[in-house]
Amino acid sequence: MIETAFASHDGVELFYRHWPARSGTAKGAVVLLHRGHEHGGRVAHIVEELGLDDFDFYAWDARGHGRSPGKRGHSPSFAHSVRDLDCFVKHIVETGGFPMERIAVVAQSVGAVLAATWVHDYAPSIRALVLASPAFDVKLYVPFAKEGIALWQKLKGPFFVNSYVKARFLTHDPARIASFEADPLITRPIASNILLELYEAAGRVVADARAITVPTQVLISGSDFVVRHAPQHRFFENLGSTIKERHILPGFYHDTLGERDRATALEKVRAFVTARFVEPPVVADLRQAHLSGATRDEADRLASPLPLLSPRGLYWALTRASIRLGGLISKGIATGLRTGFDSGSTLDYVYEDEARGLGPGGRLVDRQFLSAIGWRGIRQRKVHLEELIGRALARLAGEGRPLRVLDIAAGHGRYVLDAVAASAAKPESIRLQDYSPINVEKGTALIAARGLQSVASFRRADAFDTEGLARIDPKPTLAIVSGLYELFPDNALIEASLTGLARAMEPGALLVYTGQPWHPQLEMIARALTSHRGGAAWIMRRRSQQEMDQLVTAAGFRKIEQRIDRWGIFTVSLAERV
Structure with missing residues (x-):
């Protein structure tokens, strides 16, 4: 194993481990992404247990975790960490000599959400994606906890939330439980902004999983105390991949690839990755997506008029009326109504980001307009x-x-x-x-x-x-x-x-x-x-x-x-x- 670091997009050096192929000639590279609160050392056992001797393996310590720098459990944003992942894989491509088509990603929990978001947002042409118990919806147990965290962050700024999860609820493996409890690099806190943005990114990726066409395997732990199953199933069902697998592992806790009976899960991962590298890369041709596909269907639905007297028809009629009314006092809305909300004039007004309108009320409405997502x-x-x-x-x-x-x-x-x-x-x-x-x-x-x-x-x-x-x-x-x-x-x-x-x-x-x-x-x-x-x-x-x-x-x-x-x-x- 080689311990080293790479410079991410902001110059910060993030730590990672590299295991060269044992056979001496690598067919490809497998990137391992750890759970939230953990680090790359916690997935090191997978390198040997997976038995893929013809592959290089790489495992990072995500920003704010393990031996990588930064406040523990913190990143400037979830998107910042996704871009870290993009830089990590590009570093592997450049230094390892692997084209993107010869890279597979095996990720757990929060790492799986990072991986899914990266594939969705950056569209890398990787060979295979394996997601083990992706944390699309973390169980917080306390009623309205997410809303409370969002409110407190809005009032006081980002803060840290400590993990409630005990090692015995992650795995049945006594050795893994003991090592978790004794590991000084385990990061208990998670920054509130990362927790909230994890939910946002997960919701977006689950809803729009049709955009992901990479061959994907999803492993679902049957007795998971940490995350909910429903979004995992919805993600799989929405996946746009023509090659996809879903495996439910009865009795497994959240640490899917670190469970006592993980040999069952690892065998499925091994078979999936091996099959993907035996066969030619599978790449969906999307250049005709304007004729058929998910986004064409979506646009057609939006172009279909609603019955005027239906609840939704009335709602949007009132919305249009309120916008016209707002245009009487808001300069931004007036510009959009006059030239089109997608016009260069409207965009130039948005770039200036200066609220203008008729009196304080007009400026207030204009500020709300300019603050739209x-x-x-x-x-x-x-x-x-x-x-x-x-x-x-x-x-x-x-x-x-x-x-x-x-x-x-x-x-x-x-x-x-x-x-x-x-x-x-x-x-x-x-x-x-x-x-x-x-x-x-x-x-x-x-x-x-x-x-x-x-x-x-x-x-x-x-x-x-x-x-x-x-x-x-x-x-x-x-x-x-x-x-x-x-x-x-x-x-x-x-x-x-x-x-x-x-x-x-x-x-x-x-x-x-x-x-x-x-x-x-x-x-x-x-x-x-x-x-x-x-x-x-x-x-x-x-x-x-x-x-x-x-x-x-x-x-x-x-x-x-x-x-x-x-x-x-x-x-x-x-x-x-x-």
Whole structure:
């Protein structure tokens, strides 16, 4: 066993253990993720007991656990830890020489929720996923405990909750009980923000498990005192994987892979992982998901009108009326009603994040509008856009390439200009485009206000015009597509746009693109808000991250890295033209 560390996305060095393949030639790598409160040493026994001698094994100590740094049981957010996992696996890919297709993940409890969220949000093309007693719904036992924790955190800020679980309720194995009780690295407290965000991420992933197409095995402990079974079954039933297994283990406590009779569970894991590596990788082709699939069905339901006199029909009619009323005193709502809530004008207003309206009441309503979860996600998307645009410019400059920026649907262009202003590497040209005359006018004014007329221009153009994009001269070295593809359900349009960009870009040029794999307010948006297209209903068809990435890959790009907000709504990715 080798003990070492890797640098995560924020520079923090996280500890991990590595067991090279005993056979000397590795077929692949197995990543082991431990339970909450524990560390990688608690899953070390799996390496030998699983009997997969032709595989390298890796087990980390998650941030705030075991020998990794950080406050015990704490992480800045659950999404922060999911990104840690993304960095860990990329580190294994880079240092171990394993392509993503030769990696399997075996995870327990909270580690299983981390793994499921990572696969959902980042769409890695791993070979297999094994989830043992995933902690999709932790039993807190005390009535209204979750609500109480949320309220106290809102009043006082994050705090720590100590685990009530005794070792004898985790496993029947006396040796495992004794080692748990004597282990100085066991972390009893868990930060309140992590506990609450664990519930949020789990609920989202269970509901949207159709987006997960990786071959998946779920092991359910029959006598689990720690987590509830119902979400585990619902997750399995929702899974989009064509290869999936569910095994219920009667009498097993929560520590499924550390139980007294764990040989039964480990045999199932061994058989599943072995079978996946004997057979070719299974990859679902989602490029036709606009024609059939879960998100197409969802969009069709949202596009279907409700009977006006039904309870839901009346509810949404009242909601639309209240929005129109709010538009009389709130500038943000008025902008959305006038130009469409998905327009560049509305997004620019959301970016500014300054409540304006008629008197104190109007400003209060405007603040509520600006604080909606979707708009918070939009502002975080802007942060991620600026970060990846800056990284792209620095990378291109470091390679000695010319810096020529193109945004094919820039809105007012604020996020591009802000990113350029913050970057040490300055482009020789910035070409912003949009189909809306209003956006062209406002964007041109924004360029003038910043004194960038010598390098920046704003033109009216169609972002789906393949030939028009392909003819752009000079050829862009950095192309940006933000907030556009999410508005159009038809993948043929996206393919036309990406094909034009690919033809305009030389190998090594970079593409920044956004996605929207999830949104908690889809029905509210569809039933109550209007779009920029003639005031029609704003109905979105979500694309899973895997679907979006496949479209980009098919056009001739290779994804390098990704960002996602902590609510799992908006992604920003960086890809290279290959």
